[in-house]
Amino acid sequence: MRFTLLTGAVLLVSAQATAGIEQQLTQCAAMTDKLDRLVCYDNLAASIRVDTMANNATAPTATLAPVTTPAATSAVPVATNVEDNFGMEVKRVQENTTDKIYLDVESITEDPYGALKITFTNGQIWKQTENRKFNLKVGEKVFIEKAALGSFLMGTESRNAKVRVKRLK
Template sequence: MRLRWITAVAILVSANATAGIEQQLSACAANTDKLDRLICYDALAQKVKTKGPATPPVAGAATVAAVPVTLPANIEDEFGNLKKEKADAIEKIYLEVASIKKDPYGALKLSFTNGQVWKQTDGRRFKVKVNQSVFIEKAALGSFILGSDDRNSTIRVKRLK
């Protein structure tokens, strides 16, 4: 008998919590101002995440807190580095080739004047010279492509160092 009462109380408490969230979602959806609606949804999501008492902010009381983004002094040093996620703000960098080597399979291994080393990951041919300016930009699914402005061909690369 005691187990039934505990189960019934647990169901009622969870039903009330769900009803409260649904009411708050409806209150957020009723906001006509886009910013107020977004702030309301964000506050509700934060309260659900922390499982605290949820009360949406009042419409018209738009307080936007700016989150400072700290980028490194030289963001190019971080570009393409898998261990660091702060270089998401930059999409394309220009570098000057310092040296060119090939591995046993014919893939290019390029060292740049800033100390970065990138290696070709696809099998395409690409002509590059020492002291030539090339760009590396983000491509699909976290990959990177290397190319030059004077040609329309590119190769896929990954950062080694």
Template sequence: MRLTLVATFALAISSQAHANIEQQLANCASHTDKLDRLMCYDALAASVKSPVPTQLPAAPEATAVSASAPAVVAPVAATTAVAATSPQTVSSVEQEFGLKKKSAEEDELRLYAEVSSVKKDPYGSLILTLSNNQTWKQVGTERYKLKVGNKVYIEKGALSSYLLGTDDRNSTMRVKRLN
């Protein structure tokens, strides 16, 4: 009985707090000036305290923060402390961010062959016969010029597709094997 009473009381308080936050959000949304509306949202976000999902290692700067400060301050201070302790690691990570790295293993997954013949089907798609007697047909509609004697590679693409390209170009075309 006591547990039910405590659960009901906690639910009532949380629903009132939720309604209060919705009311404050509606109040912030009613501001016509962009800066005032943003300041209202920022003040509302600062007033709402949410637990930090991950615990970062404590830094000397993080211990100086008072308990009344928002919970967001500690992780930011901790990440700056980590960055200050290992600037070489962070700078190398930043330098390599977004670069596509090709490994030797990816080159091994390519099938290299020479083009023996180039034909077009009635719809304009290329039909290629390679030096290893494989026949491949262009799936997409993109334009890709090939001549007899060109050295091409075929590699596995996304979703069980295959890409045909050459080493001297930065473009590929999607193909499927006919035989």
């Protein structure tokens, strides 16, 4: 019996919410200025999103924030902190990283296929992944920079050639 009453109450509240949304959509559609209409729709969507997020933690209710027209308020709606950070996580991580480092060559070995294995003075070991000739000497200063799709390029300032490398250690 309680379940039936609860279901009936939820349906009644959701029907009222739908009527409120339809009324607000009609108000937005009646606006003649394109920008005002767009801002009205954006405000409606934001109010529904905020209400939905708030109601996910509790029982469903149909309280909607009133839609404000741009004529009443000329300010752009303020996004929540979650919305401000959305899609920017990777960019913020990239802001705290270096795109290019300079290293001194300590030793060079060559594998049977001719790819260089370079040990640097700081202990890092990098290996050439391209099978083209790249001349390098012990004691030479090289740079390693980020390239596309997470790869790295190694080169020297004295010449224009670069070779693709990957870090082993």
